[in-house]
Amino acid sequence: MSDRESWFVAAAAVVLVVSLIAAAVAAADGTDDRDATVDGWTPEIGDVHDADPPEGVGVATVDDREFDSVQAAADAAEPGETILLEGSFEERVTIETADVALRASDGGAAIDGGGEGTVVRVAAENVTLDGVWVRESGHERSNEDAGVLVEGSGSTLSDVRITETTYGVWIGEAEDVTVSNATIVGRADVPESERGNGVHLDRADGADLRDNRITTVRDGIYFSWSERVVASGNAMWELRYGVHYMYSDDNRLEENVAFDNDVGFALMVSSNLTVVDNVAVNNDGPSGQGILVKEVDRSEIRDNAVVANRNGFYVYNAHGNEIVDNLVLENAVGIQFTAGSSDERVVGNSFVANGQSAYAPTNEQIHWNDSERGNYWSDARSLDLDGDGTSEVRHRPAGTVERLVHDRPQAAVFAESPAFDAVRAAESSFPVLESPGVVDHRPLAEPPHDEWRDYYADHDH
Amino acid sequence: MVDDERPGADGDCRRTTADGGFATAAAAEVGRTDDAGVWYRQLLVVAETEYRLAIRSRWAVAMTAIFAAFALGLTTFSGSSASPVGYERIVASLAVLAVYLVPLVALAFGYDAIVGREESGWLQTLFALPIDRAWLVVGAALGRAIAFASATILGFGIAGGFLLAEHGVGGFDVYAAFLLSTVALGLVFLGLGILASTLAAEKTHALGLSLLAWAWFVLVHDLLGLGIVAAFDLPDAAVSATILANPTGIFRALVLGTLGAAGDAGFATVLADAGLSTPVLVGALLAWIAVPIALAALIIRRRRL
Numbered sequence: 001m002s003d004r005e006s007w008f009v010a011a012a013a014v015v016l017v018v019s020l021i022a023a024a025v026a027a028a029d030g031t032d033d034r035d036a037t038v039d040g041w042t043p044e045i046g047d048v049h050d051a052d053p054p055e056g057v058g059v060a061t062v063d064d065r066e067f068d069s070v071q072a073a074a075d076a077a078e079p080g081e082t083i084l085l086e087g088s089f090e091e092r093v094t095i096e097t098a099d100v101a102l103r104a105s106d107g108g109a110a111i112d113g114g115g116e117g118t119v120v121r122v123a124a125e126n127v128t129l130d131g132v133w134v135r136e137s138g139h140e141r142s143n144e145d146a147g148v149l150v151e152g153s154g155s156t157l158s159d160v161r162i163t164e165t166t167y168g169v170w171i172g173e174a175e176d177v178t179v180s181n182a183t184i185v186g187r188a189d190v191p192e193s194e195r196g197n198g199v200h201l202d203r204a205d206g207a208d209l210r211d212n213r214i215t216t217v218r219d220g221i222y223f224s225w226s227e228r229v230v231a232s233g234n235a236m237w238e239l240r241y242g243v244h245y246m247y248s249d250d251n252r253l254e255e256n257v258a259f260d261n262d263v264g265f266a267l268m269v270s271s272n273l274t275v276v277d278n279v280a281v282n283n284d285g286p287s288g289q290g291i292l293v294k295e296v297d298r299s300e301i302r303d304n305a306v307v308a309n310r311n312g313f314y315v316y317n318a319h320g321n322e323i324v325d326n327l328v329l330e331n332a333v334g335i336q337f338t339a340g341s342s343d344e345r346v347v348g349n350s351f352v353a354n355g356q357s358a359y360a361p362t363n364e365q366i367h368w369n370d371s372e373r374g375n376y377w378s379d380a381r382s383l384d385l386d387g388d389g390t391s392e393v394r395h396r397p398a399g400t401v402e403r404l405v406h407d408r409p410q411a412a413v414f415a416e417s418p419a420f421d422a423v424r425a426a427e428s429s430f431p432v433l434e435s436p437g438v439v440d441h442r443p444l445a446e447p448p449h450d451e452w453r454d455y456y457a458d459h460d461h
Numbered sequence: 462m463v464d465d466e467r468p469g470a471d472g473d474c475r476r477t478t479a480d481g482g483f484a485t486a487a488a489a490e491v492g493r494t495d496d497a498g499v500w501y502r503q504l505l506v507v508a509e510t511e512y513r514l515a516i517r518s519r520w521a522v523a524m525t526a527i528f529a530a531f532a533l534g535l536t537t538f539s540g541s542s543a544s545p546v547g548y549e550r551i552v553a554s555l556a557v558l559a560v561y562l563v564p565l566v567a568l569a570f571g572y573d574a575i576v577g578r579e580e581s582g583w584l585q586t587l588f589a590l591p592i593d594r595a596w597l598v599v600g601a602a603l604g605r606a607i608a609f610a611s612a613t614i615l616g617f618g619i620a621g622g623f624l625l626a627e628h629g630v631g632g633f634d635v636y637a638a639f640l641l642s643t644v645a646l647g648l649v650f651l652g653l654g655i656l657a658s659t660l661a662a663e664k665t666h667a668l669g670l671s672l673l674a675w676a677w678f679v680l681v682h683d684l685l686g687l688g689i690v691a692a693f694d695l696p697d698a699a700v701s702a703t704i705l706a707n708p709t710g711i712f713r714a715l716v717l718g719t720l721g722a723a724g725d726a727g728f729a730t731v732l733a734d735a736g737l738s739t740p741v742l743v744g745a746l747l748a749w750i751a752v753p754i755a756l757a758a759l760i761i762r763r764r765r766l
Binding site for chain 1: 512517522560561607608611612615618619621625632633636637638680682686687691694700703710713714731735
């Protein structure tokens with residue numbers, strides 16, 4: 001076939017061979033140069049295990065007097081005095097003098113509780129504990145064995161390192177306690193159900209928790225009956241829940257990062273919370289939720305990023321909340337809405353590349369946006385004819401086919417088929433078909449979030 | 462147009478025999494030498510004729526242009542999107558839309574293969590030759606299949622070239638797998654078109670049959686399946702049967718089921734539960750290509766001109 005028709009099949013053969021060679025090269029290459037994923041994303045937190053205990057026998061100095069135990073120094077100190085600690089102490093301490101500060105010297109200081117009870121108990125007000133390493137509390141969860149138990153209002157823990165404890169810091173019935181730059185690492189060899197919490201707040205109103213790093217405990221920060229608490233800039237990973245609110249109203253959660261937990265931020269049985277600028281990534285344990293909103297009312301959940309969790313948001317019997325301007329990226333289900341949640345305002349969120357954007361087992365239609373603009377859905381067919389930034393076609397992120405796939409997973413074999421698209425298109429286009437589920441009347445034409453790219457960056461930590 | 466398509470009418474087709482047209486040359490060879498009567502030579506001559514006709518009638522170039530425009534439009538010129546772009550995601554979107562376009566083009570290309578030739582009088586000539594009619598059908602199918610496969614590979618290959626330039630070679634195997642699956646999908650519908658062409662008495666009937674086949678396999682089958690899955694608890698075997706009963710379903714399973722990050726997790730799980738591995742799917746797709754053509758080859762013997 002050397003005539004004028006054979007060029008066509010020859011050209012096709014060349015293209016085919018080139019394609020196959022390129023494919024073979026790509027397959028043999030085996031590099032992870034494939035599509036970017038968010039797997040393995042971690043924030044910059046450093047290595048929490050990278051520390052050596054201070055050497056030498058412990059010496060506590062108050063003015064010019066030297067003591068060989070922290071307890072003796074604390075008892076001898078007057079209010080307003082500073083106790084300088086150096087070296088290792090093996091004791092359990094109760095501080096009953098108000099307004100004293102315990103500071104580690106440049107050589108470092110450690111207090112080892114020997115695996116019994118609570119290591120440091122702060123029973124007086126306005127006590128400062130700075131730079132000290134507290135280790136080896138007792139193992140009893142029911143005894144509330146903690147690294148540091150704070151019962152004095154206005155006390156401050158800063159730059160402390162708390163390891164091998166059941167509870168890290170327990171703040172009980174004390175107001176305005178500050179915990180900042182603490183590193184809390186629990187016991188890896190203890191099963192999760194027998195671990196305590198990293199920071200446990202029990203009626204600890206007005207606490208300020210800043211820039212702490214918490215891992216290998218049960219819940220990172222646990223709230224019970226605590227109000228006006230600000231938790232900001234904390235990093236929590238490899239826990240059951242990163243942050244866990246119970247019966248705690250009027251609190252603020254800001255710029256925290258929770259990753260590789262079962263649940264990132266569990267907001268439960270509380271009201272009037274402000275949850276802004278937090279990041280929840282790869283929380284895919286048995287519950288697997290980025291932000292759990294369970295029986296929470298009148299709260300503001302804004303500008304958070306929930307990425308690569310099983311459920312980005314899980315909203316359960318929650319009422320009157322604002323879920324606004326969040327980035328919901330690469331979750332198996334973007335937002336699950338269940339158990340009669342009502343009066344939610346869900347606008348300005350970007351739902352990008354989730355397995356399923358939304359799921360709502362309900363017999364009613366949920367209309368989320370009472371405003372001029374809805375949410376961005378990366379899987380929506382948006383049609384913005386008048387250029388106002390919102391689509392003229394409504395979007396049904398959780399409609400008939402989504403329910404069907406959820407109820408009968410076998411139906412997933414028809415996912416992406418023209419039949420599926422036809423049902424979806426009919427639901428979106430013809431308001432005649434009013435099936436239950438979620439309706440976004442004004443889906444956004446362009447995503448309001450740009451920072452999604454950050455989560456696909458190289459993961460070389 | 463009809464005259465143009467007759468190979469004998471075009472003197473440009475140079476062969477070693479003296480009489481210029483290779484179809485008649487084939488007939489002459491059949492009469493002259495012993496090995497010319499061997500079935501595969503007959504088959505190849507018919508296939509070659511069909512292929513040349515497809516190129517000369519501009520069908521091949523037109524299909525290439527359609528596929529290239531479609532693939533390029535989707536991959537290069539589609540606007541910004543809020544998720545990272547890579548081969549898997551591009552293939553995911555291409556596969557979803559190729560299910561509509563590729564079968565339609567293949568059916569349009571195949572439906573007149575027999576009945577169209579009859580209406581132009583060419584089939585009568587072929588039937589007069591001492592060639593088994595079955596080989597005429599298989600040859601026609603083979604020739605068109607080569608033209609169609611070439612057009613598909615070129616059309617999507619052009620887009621693939623742009624993608625290679627943009628995204629590099631890493632992950633291109635996904636695109637190559639998509640390319641081969643698309644060729645197979647098209648060949649299934651080409652075969653179905655030829656079957657319709659063999660069954661129909663008139664060209665319009667063949668066109669109607671083809672459109673019915675398109676509507677059934679692309680839309681109705683899955684809608685019904687969706688309804689049945691919604692209504693009943695099906696055993697896994699029934700789910701596999703629903704997939705295997707539809708070539709577009711097999712195609713989607715082949716292409717989308719193997720995607721990683723961009724794929725549908727539930728989809729892959731159901732495929733695994735239903736026991737549909739890649740070899741099974743490939744085998745089913747090949748059977749979907751072979752069976753309609755074989756049927757057409759059997760039915761042609763009963764055809765009256």
